[in-house]
Amino acid sequence: MASEPSSQKTLGGLVDDAAAELLVRENIAWMLDLAERLLRDRGLAEDVVQESLISALRGLGDFKGESALKTWLHRITTNTAISKLRKLKRVAEESIDDYLPVFDQNDCRLELPWTQLVSLQELLETEEIREHVAKGISTLPDSYRIILQLRDIEGYSTAETAELLELSTDNVKVRLHRARSALKKLLEPALRGEMQI
Amino acid sequence: MIMRRIKGFMLKRMHGMITCREFEDFVLSYLDDTLPPNQRKRFEWHMKICRECRDYLAAYQRTIELGQSILAADDKPLPDDVPEDLVQAILDARGR
Ligand SMILES: [Zn+2]
Numbered sequence: 001m002a003s004e005p006s007s008q009k010t011l012g013g014l015v016d017d018a019a020a021e022l023l024v025r026e027n028i029a030w031m032l033d034l035a036e037r038l039l040r041d042r043g044l045a046e047d048v049v050q051e052s053l054i055s056a057l058r059g060l061g062d063f064k065g066e067s068a069l070k071t072w073l074h075r076i077t078t079n080t081a082i083s084k085l086r087k088l089k090r091v092a093e094e095s096i097d098d099y100l101p102v103f104d105q106n107d108c109r110l111e112l113p114w115t116q117l118v119s120l121q122e123l124l125e126t127e128e129i130r131e132h133v134a135k136g137i138s139t140l141p142d143s144y145r146i147i148l149q150l151r152d153i154e155g156y157s158t159a160e161t162a163e164l165l166e167l168s169t170d171n172v173k174v175r176l177h178r179a180r181s182a183l184k185k186l187l188e189p190a191l192r193g194e195m196q197i
Numbered sequence: 198m199i200m201r202r203i204k205g206f207m208l209k210r211m212h213g214m215i216t217c218r219e220f221e222d223f224v225l226s227y228l229d230d231t232l233p234p235n236q237r238k239r240f241e242w243h244m245k246i247c248r249e250c251r252d253y254l255a256a257y258q259r260t261i262e263l264g265q266s267i268l269a270a271d272d273k274p275l276p277d278d279v280p281e282d283l284v285q286a287i288l289d290a291r292g293r
Binding site: 017020021024025028029032037046049050053054057058101103104105106107108109110111113114117118120123124130133134137148149152153158173176177180181183184187188191 | 201204205206209249250253259261263265283291
């Protein structure tokens with residue numbers, strides 16, 4: 001830390017202390033939420049947010065104002081969280097084959113009849129189901145879960161997700177589809193209205 | 198069982214039809230609205246004649262909506278969630 005290039009100090013110095021504190025206070029809570037969603041661990045999320053905010057304050061000179069400040073911070077936090085997952089080797093290959101759709105030898109889908117598909121509104125009414133869904137998402141291997149979260153929940157496009165994860169867009173599409181299919185399988189009892197509450 | 202065999206045979210051999218496995222490969226592009234018109238037509242035709250894929254897609258879409266609604270609802274931190282020690286650590290580290 002002591003041998004840091006002086007240019008970084010100057011950039012950081014562009015924001016006065018009060019402005020820096022305001023930026024931290026206004027954004028730390030949602031950034032912690034985001035990091036915890038991506039990492040599923042509060043302690044790791046705190047590390048990631050600390051690292052992200054420090055680098056944001058130092059790099060504020062690079063912030064061109066082309067995107068909203070929140071969008072910029074969102075990306076920094078997401079990037080830092082992904083590096084953290086990589087370091088922990090949690091984005092390793094894991095199979096979710098058991099939860100994928102099945103077909104017979106003639107390529108016909110094997111799917112139990114759906115006599116009931118519970119409405120979204122009804123599903124959201126029950127706290128147990130909300131917990132069940134959050135748990136279902138956590139059950140997915142990180143390499144799939146992270147794509148589902150970036151695309152379906154954090155609102156990144158396929159191209160942006162591919163860039164963040166250094167994957168091809170085709171790979172992102174395949175994994176996103178598998179993640180959604182697997183999650184559907186995991187949530188089936190709730191979706192069919194057969195969950196014991 | 199016998200019906201499924203007939204269905205599988207038809208879908209594989211008949212012109213303009215796709216199998217359930219091919220349907221599966223198109224799901225994402227269909228929902229992203231990036232399927233070429235020709236494939237889109239086949240996809241929608243398959244949905245009309247295949248109960249399994251129709252049900253599957255409905256449940257698949259409900260899953261996405263459910264995940265989005267639940268996790269997005271968590272994205273509303275309260276102002277008093279600000280952890281003072283972490284704020285201080287960040288501001289201290291910045292000065293260094
Ligand atoms: Zn089908």
